[in-house]
Amino acid sequence: MKKITKTFPGVVALKNVDFDLYEGEVHALLGENGAGKSTLIKIISGVHKPDSGEMIINGKKTLFSNPTEAIKEGIATIHQELNLFEELTVFENIFVGNIEKFTFSKFKMLKFAERLLNELGFPIRAEEKIKNLNTSEKQLVSIAKALSLNAKIIIMDEPTAAITEHETIRLFEIIKDLKKKGISIIFISHRLEEVFEIADRVTVLRDGVLIGTGKIEEFSKEKLIKMMVGRKIEEMYPKFNVITNKEIFRIENLMVGNYVRDVSFNVNRGEIFGIAGLVGSGKLEIALGIYGYLRSKWEKLVLDGKNYLPSKNMLKYGIALVPEDRKQMGLVLDLDVMKNIILPNVDEVTKFGKISWKKSKMIVQEEVEKYAVKVSSIKQKVKTLSGGNQQKVVLSKVLRKRPKIIFLVEPTRGIDVGAKVEVYNIVNRLANEGVGVVFISSELPEIVSLCDRVLVMHRGRSMGILEKDEINQENILKLATGVDI
Ligand SMILES: Nc1ncnc2c1ncn2[C@@H]1O[C@H](COP(=O)(O)OP(=O)(O)OP(=O)(O)O)[C@@H](O)[C@H]1O
Ligand SMILES: [Mg+2]
Incomplete structure (x- = not known):
């Protein structure tokens, strides 16, 4: 790709970006949320057309006008946002848009999909409807679908953000096999260890600007972070909350x-x-x-001192709850930023049964500034x-309600270092404003650095609550795997 520029109303998503991909290589594409990674790969895959610049594939100048051409x-x-049809089955989804094989009979498609899933080692029934799968399983279906196309170039936009460690190991084995066959892979991830x-x-x-390209050996983790955020991260884990002994x-x-047996705890x-x-321990x-x-x-x-009945x-x-799957439970993706933030706060802007959009706009503008959400306008869908900006929208709409306690579930999943x-x-x-914060996460470094006490779950039960000096990765891992300390 040479000198690719792409603008959206109000944003320059890519500015004169060059990118090249060799045969049989895994090329990681890195950058903070909003850096332009997805936009770049959407140009390669025919979803977007660039404003200017050219793309050359095997020496031939090419630009796709739609995704089907790219697949061809x-x-x-x-x-990144899984494009699956919820009401269709796994095998039907694998075949949608698959020009080469769509003439198969239903039986043949089913058998093909079953064999594919089996070869990949993905434990998913080909006849299951997508809507019955969890996020991780959906991700695996998307991976299987892409692999079924016999492509020369496979683009993976954050394929590991929603899958388990075990599934990631399997995916990496698959990627290594693909490389041996000369297939090229563009790999997007916020997890530098994976990269x-x-x-x-x-x-x-x-x-939207190219900062650098090179062999992985030429970079350290610190250097990559610095290139991504453009500043040195002095404090990766800021901590300045003041604990009280008021429950x-x-x-x-x-x-x-x-999932959960007999768990008790309190928060001050x-x-x-x-x-x-661990995954499946019941923590979520x-x-x-x-x-x-x-x-x-x-x-x-x-x-806050009062007994509450379940409600x-x-x-x-x-x-309040900020769920893990912000796309499903936290946000209405097709609505704009303003409506998403106003939705749970609609009482605040309603008078005599009428919503004041003027007031809504003011409130949302305030929120967007408070949480530094990057938007071209509050009318942006x-x-x-x-991802990072979506997470900030979820936080602002929930926090506007001034909750007494907030449960944050994997709040930094899939977002970049700066947004973290x-x-x-x-x-x-929040903690200093008197809100009780329950921070639920699979990432041990952030749990260890941020939390004052840590409850560790194992198979649906609490293995104990660690305090102060007891909080370290080793102790957490021991308890999480069922070993007493
Ligand atoms: N369809 C669109 N309409 C308007 N703006 C868009 C659209 N798609 C992307 N943008 C904007 O372009 C910029 C680049 O977005 P892009 O999705 O490429 O980022 P990214 O690097 O993939 O981020 P993330 O890591 O969060 O997925 C952002 O400011 C985003 O808000
Ligand atoms: Mg993206």
Whole structure:
């Protein structure tokens, strides 16, 4: 790609960007949220047309006017926002848009898909409807779909953001096989450890501009971060909350479906309370259960000194949740930023049954500035925002309600280093404003650096709560794997 420029109303997403890809290499594309990574690969895959610049494939000048043309030329793409048809089955999804094989009979398609999933080692039923799968399984279906196309170039936009460690290991084995066959891969990820494990070369973008390209050996983690954020991260994990001994929240003997057994804990004002545990340990379900997304019961729930009965409308009572799957539970992707923020706060702008859009605009403008959400206007659709900016929209709409306790579930998943620091700052600030913060995460470094106490889950049960000097990665891992310390 030579001198690619692409603008959207109000944003220059790419400015004169050069990018090259060799045969049989894994080329990592890095950059903060909003750097232009997805836009670049959408140009390669025929979703967007550049304003200017050219693309050359095997010596031939090419630009695709739609995704089908790109697929025909051997370019398969796993998009960041999974483009699957919820009402169709797994095997039907694998075949949608697959020109080469769509003339197969239904039976043949099913068999083909079953064999493919089996070869890849993905434990998914080909006849299952997409809507019955979880995010991780959907991601695997998208990967399988891309691999079924026999492409020469496979583009993976954050394929690991939603899958487990085990599945990531499997994906990397698959990538290594593809390389041996001479297939080229563009790999986007915010996890630098992964990049160092799998990439041959890297290209870094920042604010739509090419910052550098080179062999992975030429870079260190620190250097890449510096290139991505354009400043040195002095403080990756800011911590300035002041704990009090005044309790804001307590739950006793919480049970959530088959996921959580008999868990009790309390949170004090100003405290950042961590919950750690492996995938499937029940750590996420604690929040989902308390909030009412999953069937749950408890013996006692005390909020700011008052006993509360279980209820559906938790946010109204002061219990907030920022879910892991912000695209499904947190945001209405087709609505604009303003409507997403106003939705749970509509009381605030309604008078005599009429919504004041003027007031809405003012409030949302204020929120967008407060959380430094990068938008061209508050009328921008949420689905066109980068991951980190979507997360900030979720936080601002929930925090506007002034909750007493907030459950943050994997709040930094899929967002870049710069946005992570901003989230940590928000967490500290919240705690100091007297909100009890429950920080649920799979990333141990942030749990260890940020939290005042850490409850560790193992197979649905609490293995204990670590305090102060006891909080380190080793202790957490021991408890998380069922070993007492
Ligand atoms: N369809 C669109 N309409 C308007 N603006 C857009 C659109 N797509 C992207 N943008 C803007 O272009 C810029 C680059 O976005 P892009 O999605 O390429 O970032 P990214 O590097 O993939 O970020 P992330 O890591 O969060 O996925 C952002 O400012 C984004 O808001
Ligand atoms: Mg992206």
